[in-house]
Amino acid sequence: xxxxxxxxxIHAPTRLSIVSLLAATExxxxxxxxxxxxxxxxxxxxxxxxxxxxxxxxxxRAFVGKRPRTSARLTRDGRSAFDRHVAALQxxxxxxxxxxxxR
Amino acid sequence: MSTVEPHDAARSLxxxxxxxxxxxxxxxxxxxxxxxxxxxxxxxxxxxxDGRPAVVGGAVVSCVLFVGAATxxxxxGLLRRPRIHHDLLGRDGxxxxxVFVIAVVGSSLAIGFGLRTAGIGRxxxxxxxxxxxxxxxxxxxxxxxxxRIMRSNSAGTSE
Numbered sequence: 274x275x276x277x278x279x280x281x282x283i284h285a286p287t288r289l290s291i292v293s294l295l296a297a298t299e300x301x302x303x304x305x306x307x308x309x310x311x312x313x314x315x316x317x318x319x320x321x322x323x324x325x326x327x328x329x330x331x332x333x334r335a336f337v338g339k340r341p342r343t344s345a346r347l348t349r350d351g352r353s354a355f356d357r358h359v360a361a362l363q364x365x366x367x368x369x370x371x372x373x374x375x376r
Numbered sequence: 377m378s379t380v381e382p383h384d385a386a387r388s389l390x391x392x393x394x395x396x397x398x399x400x401x402x403x404x405x406x407x408x409x410x411x412x413x414x415x416x417x418x419x420x421x422x423x424x425x426d427g428r429p430a431v432v433g434g435a436v437v438s439c440v441l442f443v444g445a446a447t448x449x450x451x452x453g454l455l456r457r458p459r460i461h462h463d464l465l466g467r468d469g470x471x472x473x474x475v476f477v478i479a480v481v482g483s484s485l486a487i488g489f490g491l492r493t494a495g496i497g498r499x500x501x502x503x504x505x506x507x508x509x510x511x512x513x514x515x516x517x518x519x520x521x522x523x524r525i526m527r528s529n530s531a532g533t534s535e
Contacts, residue, residue, distance in 0.1 A: 279380065284380070284388065286388075286391065289388060289391055289392065289395075290391055290392075290394075290395045291395075293391065293392040293393075293395035293396055293531065294395040294396065294398060294399055294458075296396070296461065296531050297395075297396040297399040297400070297458075297460060297461055297464050297526075297530060297531075298399055298458035298459060298460055298461055299458070299459040299460070299461055299462075300458065300459055301399075301458035301459075302457075302458065305402070305457060305458055309395070309398040309399075309402070310395065310398075355531065356531070359389070359392065359531045362380075362385040362386075362388050362389050362392075363385075363389065365380060365381075365382050365385035366382050366385045366386045366389065
């Protein structure tokens with residue numbers, strides 16, 4: 274079963290967690306995402322690159338002193354796609370009688 | 377194309393909430409900050425009632441340094457954490473913060489000036505003691521309410 278707005282790219286578990294986390298933030302630091310989701314540097318970099326290529330993500334690379342600092346945020350398209358995906362998931366759950374209403 | 381069953385969708389929504397809860401937990405102001413600000417507020421109040429310039433000056437400088445250091449430590453901690461999206465806090469969150477600030481500052485001024493007008497001794501000490509209590513008790517309560525608001529505004533929880 275699929276609902277309108279369901280996004281295959283976002284739905285992959287690791288990417289879903291990354292996008293969910295970023296949807297709650299303006300910008301999030303690479304380390305914060307990595308540590309929050311318990312991912313390796315390479316796994317996170319790979320998923321960020323996929324999301325960036327899809328236009329869902331903007332990545333900012335800066336230096337704080339001599340240390341590189343990478344941050345990411347959802348683009349407007351990414352945020353819209355995520356909102357539609359959440360709505361699609363809720364539509365899938367609703368017929369089964371499970372509540373997804375506010376806690 | 378694979379299909380997604382309702383129980384898979386429900387699990388995905390739970391994963392979304394879990395990821396967003398990590399953000400909400402990360403931006404919470406720690407309890408020690410409220411206690412630090414409360415303590416220094418009280419120190420300034422006691423010094424103000426003492427009235428000696430050296431005591432008042434010393435208290436104000438200590439307060440600025442101590443609260444400044446605590447705030448810098450807090451901000452540095454928060455800088456390593458994400459900046460939350462404004463949708464998460466929403467109007468209720470902004471209103472909660474505004475009401476708390478107005479209540480704390482307003483009650484402190486009202487009590488302080490009220491006691492002084494009534495000629496009751498040590499008005500600044502009493503006023504700042506009340507403010508300190510409001511910060512220590514109210515700060516974490518406000519933070520708890522903000523956490524609840526942010527969680528209820530998280531994706532996957534709205535209808």
